Amino acid sequence: MALDTQAIVDQLKDATILELNDLVKAIEEEFGVTAAAPVAAAGAGAAAADAEPTEVNVELTEVGQEKVKVIKAVREITELGLKDAKGLVDKAPSIIKEAVAPEDAEAIKAKLEEVGATVTFK
CATH class of the missing domain: 1.20.5 (Single alpha-helices involved in coiled-coils or other helix-helix interfaces)
Incomplete structure (x- = not known):
């Protein structure tokens, strides 16, 4: 085929x-596969572990009590439509933004925590 x-x-x-x-x-x-990036060679991996990350993924881990406010914040952050933003919030824990600069990730985290959500970086 x-x-x-x-x-x-x-x-x-x-x-x-x-x-x-x-x-x-x-x-x-x-x-039976994974879409995760392959692990770098041991030497390069050790050097990278000592350095600050240049990009992080922002994960919504818990929604909290104000689900509607969290959905609105996710829409604002991701520029998704209502249905897609609600889907991400409903599926928490879920990645909200991928490959974000640490400074931007902190701003996203602050915005979501302001409305009662819990956020982690991966």
């Missing part, structure tokens, strides 16, 4: 973040 690569790429362009996340999870489960 031949794949129509361009048709797949076109479908992915129109997908929401939640749909893409579900796709990745389904592929990981179906084929």
